[in-house]
Amino acid sequence: MNTLRTIKSLVYAGTLDLGGMPVRQAFPSAKIGQVDPFLLLHHADLKVPSHIPVKQAGVGPHPHRGFSPVTIVYKGGVQHRDSRGNVNVVYEGGTQWMNAGMGIIHSERPPQDIFDKGGRQEIVQLWVNTPAAHKMDQPSYFPLNAEDTPTIISEDGLVKVLVHAGEHAGKRSPVPTLSPVNVISLFIQKGGRYQLEVPVEHSAFFYVLKGKLNYKGDGEIEAHYAAILNNDGSGFELEALEDAVVLLGSGTPLNEAVTSHGPFVMNNQTEIMEAFRDYKLGKMGVLIED
Template identity: 40%
Template sequence: MNDKKILRVIPAEKVNMGGIILDQPLPASGIDQIDPFLLIHHWDSELPGGQHQRDVGVGPHPHRGFSPVTFVFKGDLQHRDSLGNDATVTSGGTQWMHAGRGITHSERPSAAMAESGGPLEFIQFWVNSPAAHKMDNAFYLPLSNEETPRIEDEGYHLAIVAGIYEGVKGPAPTLSPMTLLRGGIKADFSCEVSLPSSFNTMIYLLDGELQINNIEARAKDLVQLGQDGEAISILAKKDTRFIVLSG
């Protein structure tokens, strides 16, 4: 099995989204998208508490023709949309939505969290829809941590959100072949990840430090891998949380 070549390491940039400061590794300077992934935003903040829900998070806004996906790592997010869906996902869960021909939604911390405060961390990324599915009916699926299967070994774990990995099928319904993983690895441990050579693959580090196929990556770096192999060797220099987006 051949190693996937590291094409580039992209440090996230700070962006201001309506007064909210986020880390954005994609798009980046000179890189509009890495097909089928259009955008990655990493929100990591401490809510002060004593707030109304309407004053935090992201209010109603429309989407069309792609899938906004949110991985929640700390705190919670309540999703409401124009289809009548209303669900709150907590740490380890996923908000999965296909915008299709059009949908309006909001994502905010729950009223209880807005009042109590505390850490809120999530990643939202956008997956482009194939042309044949851009005008499908919109749909939404909340997934809890308990509904997301995991592979665990000494020093690391991988949660399979979408696709099939090592015979384990993720619950999220994708419109094109892809594998989406959430991972964690302890310092000085290593693991091997294998993904199809035909997939565009990225690894984003929420924190920590990794050596990926002998290339160093640090917190809030996005590592883009090529289509010339299948194998990814990961060695943790520090305790690290990461996601794998491949499709």
């Protein structure tokens, strides 16, 4: 490993109300906008309500265009349905990767067996921007189950790494991305250490879901903080001061104009208006849940 990256900004993921659900938002915030090509990071750890049918819990049908809403499951499971006819459940350790393209409607609900899985959902949703050349591609959906996710175990057994997208340590995820990105989860037991290489051209951040870390060169970082890294090195080193769970994102910046409104992310305001028009005209399809 060569020079270690330094931390540009440390951001606390405050809680906001998202349709009645408490969700932590690491970015964008008043302190940091996008981490190009990553637009948004939400972290939710929720008890599934038992007073309503499971099929009414979670997030109901809503549209997207122009980016990839990605859901990584840390506890429980998520049932995905969309207007292209895809229906699938991904459980703990898995990933739902959807390229919204020209427009799609989807829902994300707890699976019917969620109470057999502990009755909790812990997820991170990451919005990954799509290059302008592909924003109007046909939508696509790719589920990656835990058993198919490339996994690395450290020699001392204290660190487990899941490669949700991209490549790490010679392991490549089968998820099809539209630009070079790496999305990786690390589960580090207390006392464990891990060094990561990050492509020098990538923007990079990591978010601590759980525990406390020592970031070599910059000190301690607690749970629910996101560290945005400078592009001044080829990697970094983490040591777990407590059992920790960490999400790393790195990617080649698109360096394109971003205009967003609600569920649509395009390159200018005209394209946003067209997205709302097309949604109202039914061009993104229809999703009727049974």
